[in-house]
Amino acid sequence: MARLFGTDGVRGLANRDLTAELAVDLAVAAAHVLAERGEFSGHRPRAVIGRDPRVSGEFLSAAVAAGLASAGVDVLSVDVLPTPAVAFLTASSGADLGVVVSASHNAMPDNGIKFFARGGHKLDDAVEEAIEARLGESWERPTGSDVGRLVRAEGLAAEYVSHVVGAVREFTGVDAPLAGVTMVVDAAHGAASVVGPEALRAAGAVVIVINAEPDGVNINEGVGSTHLGPLQAAVLEHGADMGVAFDGDADRCLAVDATGAIVDGDRIMGLLAIAMQRAGTLYRDTLVATVMSNLGLHHAMRAAGIEIVETAVGDRYVLEAMRENGYVLGGEQSGHVILSKYATTGDGVLTALMLGARVAADGSLHEQCAAIATLPxxxxxxxxxxxxxxxxxxxxxxxxxxxxxxxxxxxxxxxxxxxxxxxxxxxxxxxxxxxxxxxxxxxxxxxxxxxxx
Known part of the structure; x- marks a missing residue:
């Protein structure tokens, strides 16, 4: 039997592969496994749940909340927010568990469920396997005041925006680190449709927003980080300095320079690595990347005196290498970029802020990218x-x-x-x-x- 969990949670066709019943069972099993591992010891457990805007997320997030509450876990619903925002709020609120209902860059009919442990870190393989093994088991249900409570969160989106803007201000030492940069933002009709532009404006950028009108069915539809044509056209139309595109849950970001040329995750990582090395904040002068990163990135990093540690494909493997060795920057060609001082997972909004700050400080993105030649x-x-x-x-x-x-x-x-x-x-x-x-x-x-x- 195939493993239910993939490299990024459980994902499939919503209401066919990923049903409300499965969502309830996953939530209950996760609560039981984490409780038995001592994650809930000594206190009433609490979880944060968020989702992207796709229509199936409404019933699936409700099912997850119902499963957790039935297992005695209090649930804080943050509704539509990016995956990295849910990870951050899981940590900042002291929650024991975070859950995101999203299929990321997949087409609208799909959906997914991914879990974060306390601190906003993805579950390791052993915990996911334990959850899968407990699906459908018989269990003694709490009653009365022992069942979980469901609370709708207010104002937590602003806390996330403040966090990512504070991160780029800290890194640059500048109050308006994106001042003077005109940027087009393609939100993919996804989870960052509001918080993405808000954060970039708060950091000083002039922001032109496209594809930020989610209706439940238009997420990733010919837009966002998997379809960069609309962003390229908008950057040229408005004469912008650059453009950024998120995917549906905004855990990844790709960019376009002023000429309309695509700036992929490899080049974004390379530019940030050079900036961090210059600032003395790139631990052991090391970047973590997957085996799919372009050889051109390796050549550019070698020339800059930066070492690359390679991992298997998947941001979870990048994260594992970073956590095990204390590295602070890693990611994938697809635009998952992890800055571990400020985030526990890939964060597209934070990546956009950091890249925009490089343009504000060092000028043309096109010229900066010339230092990182990409091989065919x-x-x-x-x-x-x-x-x-x-x-x-x-x-x-x-x-x-x-x-x-x-x-x-x-x-x-x-x-x-x-x-x-x-x-x-x-x-x-x-x-x-x-x-x-x-x-x-x-x-x-x-x-x-x-x-x-």
Missing amino acids: QVLVNVPGVDRSRVHTDAALASAVADSRAALGDSGRVLLRPSGTEPLVRVMVEAATQDDAQRHADSLAAVVKERLAF
Whole structure:
């Protein structure tokens, strides 16, 4: 049986894969597991629940709240707020548990449930597995005054905005760190539609907002960080200095410079790493990134005297490496950027603030990005193959070795089996697009021939 929890909670088609019944069961099981681990000892447990604006979040968040309350957990509902805001409020309120109902960048029909432990940190694999094992169990239900209470929070969105604006002020030492920057914000009709522009304006930016009218069904629909065309057009139309785009739950941020060129997560991380190194706040001069980060980032960081620690794909693995070693900056090419002094997870609004501050302080984003050249990257998905043999087949290993030898230091090859499908992803970077495509297609053909069922 496939594991219910993925790299970012439980996710699926709302009301089909992810039902109200499952949401209740997950909430009850989470309450029981955390109670038995001593997380609730000595006090009445409390949880913070938030969601993105998609319509299914209304019944799913109600189901989660009902499950927790039935298990004796008091519930503080913050309604529509970004995932990082819920993580922050879980920590700042002293709650024992945080829950976000969101499918992040997925299309509207999907939804998801992800949990945060006390302090706003994602649950580790062992806790998620324990929760999954307890689904549907018989249990003794509390009654009377022992059942949980449901309270609708007021004013906590402002607390989050104050926190992220305070973070960029602290980092820069400037009261209006984005003063003089004109920025277009694409909110993806998502959870940051209000707090994102508010935070950027509070930090001094002139903000032009697009796609910030969520109606429950338009989240991520051709907009936001997965569809940057509208942002590029708006930046050019308004002559803005830059643009930023969030995804549905605003745990990621991508950017566009004044020319309309895309600034991906690798370049954002690189620029922030250089700024933090200059300020003396980049612990051990180290950036944490996944194996999918572009080789161009590695070259730029090496030139700047910054080391890169690589992890598996997924922001949870970046977070694990950061927490284990005390690193303060990490993230993914997709725009999850984690600044651990100020956030326990990727925070798109905080990332936008920090990047905007770099433009205010150092000028043109386009010129700054020139220091981080991106090598052409080709990704080919090969379906219908035995992914378990991707690292053991001798002929495939020989073909990979040949490509790596041919590319030398100017390129990179990565074969990655899917975690959920009979599929292998072939990624090649090279000095030219033609070289990257040629090697990727050649290796994909070998994968298909050697690993076919």
